[in-house]
Amino acid sequence: MSLTLEKIFEAKNRIAPYITTTPLIRMEKLDEFLGCQVYLKAECMQITGAFKLRGAVNKIKTLTPEQLSCGIVAASSGNHGKAVAYTAKKLGAKATIVMPYTAPAIKVNAIKELGAEVVQCDTSERFEVAERICKERNATMVPPFNDEDIMAGQGTSGIEIMEQCPDIDKVIVPVSGGGLIGGVSTAIKGMNSSVKVYGAEPAALPRYSASLKAGKPVKVEQKKSIADALVAQIPGDKCYPYIEKNTDGFFDVEDEYLLKAWKLLLTEGKILCEPSSAIGIGAVLQGLAKVEKDEKVCFLISGGSVGLEQLKVLEEVTL
């Protein structure tokens, strides 16, 4: 366990020229809906549209010039792939992004437009293919979450929250493999141990709730949920110890409440995000996260990768 607040501050300086300090929006309009003082950490307004850029830049900036010249590889059709492709372009390195055949053309093209090579394969083979490319080319894999440099980068969002609102009471973070909450909880607890940090994950994939109960990372069954960015079946083994140490609880959110939360954020909050990002708000709507009227509660809105055509599903959702 080598991740420390100091390392996250180092990451903050390292990535500063490449990222934007995302706004912490005081969203008073949502107070009556959620029953607390609502703050939104808008990572959907990050340069590449999601927090993932923080970790990718931090990881790639630690590579030697020789490593960089051999190229970098990532297996991701989502925000992580975009972040790696963007960073490689900025640093003049070659990126290869491994994507499943099923990835929509719009996502494939977006990655290509950033100058990255796209290799497509079956979904089940993507990590294997990425590993093979790394070996063949002596290239470096940039993992999506299970890495302390990645976590350090994501943790910079936590430092920003504490700097933007030093008297925040609670922070609720969307969770998949644990890279974001691993970094954010380490940063926040390091700066002020009395701030509560919670994770929100889909009820269909409660990998952290189950693991914390078991006292070690356990794998949950693969099930579908509307939270299409929160699909890890098992906690990252490098993330898990930080989360076990630095978080105050997990909420398993049903799709029904996640959809309500997503609609609320868009129609009342006027913020467009991807469905996964609204899961913390869903935890309040479902009654899982207990909040008080005078508490300052920060919802980390992790990303904004969503097509307008996806919003049609919201027409059926009632608030």
Place this chain on the structure above:
Amino acid sequence: MSLTLEKIFEAKNRIAPYITTTPLIRMEKLDEFLGCQVYLKAECMQITGAFKLRGAVNKIKTLTPEQLSCGIVAASSGNHGKAVAYTAKKLGAKATIVMPYTAPAIKVNAIKELGAEVVQCDTSERFEVAERICKERNATMVPPFNDEDIMAGQGTSGIEIMEQCPDIDKVIVPVSGGGLIGGVSTAIKGMNSSVKVYGAEPAALPRYSASLKAGKPVKVEQKKSIADALVAQIPGDKCYPYIEKNTDGFFDVEDEYLLKAWKLLLTEGKILCEPSSAIGIGAVLQGLAKVEKDEKVCFLISGGSVGLEQLKVLEEVTL
């Protein structure tokens, strides 16, 4: 001309318990698209979803208890009507909102849910009907823009901009009758006369461009535009002198660029607003508003009243 910066500061104190200080969002993600340092004054995140609440509260709070007890009346199917209904409810007064028969049921119901009476009539008769109701009941009309108390309320958004970013260089404001820019420009020039304030209006309805050229308020032909909240044909005669004195130029924005701006703000900026509110960004995209890379430019995003079904038109728009 009795509107002064002092009166706008008085309004700020008067309305403080009823409104939210809207965020000024530093939107670095849009810098590359617009060629300047982008700041968004998010009035779409105001409690009732638009800046209109500021003026309505300021006006209604200046009424005597006797006046309040006779009720208030407004002719508006949009953000102004909603603001007046909301304020009346908060202050325990009766509001009557006159709306055209053609107003969508969703808007009529939203006003009714705020406890207001809705009177429907032909669009052309709505001001006449509202006046008649005022006379019959000795009630007070709350005008949408042509009133110095209304302007003072709207001007509080300008004070907030200056407090949130004292070194802002330019502010671009959507314009219809002139209540918003009348107040905002008076506030900003009063606080720092070197800040430039511009208006953006639909090319189809260039009432201020035409009037400033003529040196007096002139009425322009009624034409359609996508900016459905910016429909005044003639400047308010009480607004005009302040705007003549305190603004630095007007941009007549074509629908084509307004649509691009609206889409840009939603898909890249992740902010949902009504089409009219994106007109300032449209002025930059159309090449009318000249901005520099190191300039801090604030776009006032006036409101967020838009149904998700209206977003379909954006699928055809290219950035």
